[in-house]
Amino acid sequence: MQNISLSDLHKQIKMHLECLRISGIEWLENNNNCTSQTSVPIVNDHLPLVSMAGTQNVVVASPAPVIPSLHSLEKKTLLLQQLKDEVASCVKCPQLAQTRKNTVFGIGKIEPDICFVGEAPGITEDEKGIPFVGEDGLLLDKILKACGLSRDEVYFLNIISCKPPDKRLPLPTEVTNCRGFLEKQLALVKPKVICCLGSCAAENLLDTKIPTNKLRGKFYDWKGIQVLCTYHPLYLIRNPEKKKEVWEDMKFLISHLGRMLPTP
Ligand code: SF4
Numbered sequence: 001m002q003n004i005s006l007s008d009l010h011k012q013i014k015m016h017l018e019c020l021r022i023s024g025i026e027w028l029e030n031n032n033n034c035t036s037q038t039s040v041p042i043v044n045d046h047l048p049l050v051s052m053a054g055t056q057n058v059v060v061a062s063p064a065p066v067i068p069s070l071h072s073l074e075k076k077t078l079l080l081q082q083l084k085d086e087v088a089s090c091v092k093c094p095q096l097a098q099t100r101k102n103t104v105f106g107i108g109k110i111e112p113d114i115c116f117v118g119e120a121p122g123i124t125e126d127e128k129g130i131p132f133v134g135e136d137g138l139l140l141d142k143i144l145k146a147c148g149l150s151r152d153e154v155y156f157l158n159i160i161s162c163k164p165p166d167k168r169l170p171l172p173t174e175v176t177n178c179r180g181f182l183e184k185q186l187a188l189v190k191p192k193v194i195c196c197l198g199s200c201a202a203e204n205l206l207d208t209k210i211p212t213n214k215l216r217g218k219f220y221d222w223k224g225i226q227v228l229c230t231y232h233p234l235y236l237i238r239n240p241e242k243k244k245e246v247w248e249d250m251k252f253l254i255s256h257l258g259r260m261l262p263t264p
Contacts, residue, residue, distance in 0.1 A: 076110050076188050083184055087161050092177040096162035102129030106157030106185050113257050115155040115191035116140070118232060119200035120170050126163035131156045136233035140197075143233070143246065147254050148262040155189050157182070159204045175204050186225070194225050195253060198232025216249055219256070228253050 084105040091097035104121035107130055116132070124134035132140050144150065160170045160178040170178075182205075186194070196202040199212050206220055206227060215229035230249040231242050254261055 073110050080106075080110070080185065080188050083181065083188070087181050090161070090181075093160075093162060093171075093174045096160075096164060096174060099165045100162040101126050103161045104129055104131050104158060104163070105161060106155055106189065107131060108151065108155030108189075109153055110155070110188070111190050112153060112155045113192045113259070114149070114195055114253065115157065115186065115189055115193070116195050116197055117201045117205060118156070118158045118197045120158050120160045121163040122167075122234075123163070125158075131158055132233075135237060139233040139236060143250060146247070146261075147250050148259065155191060157185055157189075159201055169200060170204075183223075186223075191225060192257065193219075193253060194222060194227045196227060196229040198235060201232075202227075202229040216245065217252065228256075 087103045087105050090103065100121075104125045106115075108115070118132065118136075121131065122134045122136070124137075125131055131137075141151065144154065159182060160174050161181060162174075162178075164170055164174070194205070196205055196215075202212060202215055203209060205222055206215075206229075208215070212229055212231055218228075220227040220229070228249065230246050231239075236243050236246060251261065
């Protein structure tokens with residue numbers, strides 16, 4: 001188990017509680033006393049006190065009662081920046097931490113219609129610290145434009161935040177290490193639909209071994225967010241005949257969101 005200072009632990013607990021609050025969980029069940037349970041609110045500037053010293057005062061997330069939250073996009077922006085800073089100093093995957101030039105955190109609109117989830121940063125992403133800015137990103141930009149969308153209207157992120165060396169796939173341990181960052185980011189960004197690009201994203205987000213060609217055409221659920229799967233733009237560069245299928249998927253997604261495709 002990783003050693004962690006009390007102040008870091010406190011920061012992580014605060015961020016976790018804030019993510020819960022932003023996700024709509026406004027109250028926590030307080031199991032402080034074995035014979036009675038009470039609920040304590042998570043409020044903006046005063047999170048419930050969690051004991052650092054032992055198992056007493058442990059608070060457990062409870063889905064009810066839920067009170068409508070009044071959090072702002074500014075607050076989410078701040079929390080995402082804190083998470084980005086945490087990712088930037090992360091060394092949980094020693095090989096990736098040694099070989100990366102930059103960590104690559106997600107970018108785009110908060111609470112967008114679509115969040116695209118890819119596999120891992122490539123060479124250009126690693127150099128610039130921005131997701132989907134390589135050859136695949138250029139193709140994705142064209143797909144977005146054909147759908148009447150711009151980069152500013154969607155969110156992009158990858159399953160892991162550091163480039164694996166030698167163009168290899170992320171290892172299961174690396175995916176597991178980065179899972180918390182991915183989930184917290186998605187909870188804060190809260191897209192209407194997640195679009196998994198390629199099998200690595202779909203396998204790891206949906207915990208499935210079903211290939212992309214079989215996952216396409218239907219919506220799945222990930223923690224209350226709808227998920228659609230299609231091919232990764234890099235796969236399209238190597239297999240241009242698959243572009244037609246991605247276009248079908250995008251038309252399906254745009255229509256599902258109640259949006260119109262631009263007139264040619
Ligand atoms: S991939 Fe994620 S968990 Fe691994 S070192 Fe990078 S930021 Fe940390």
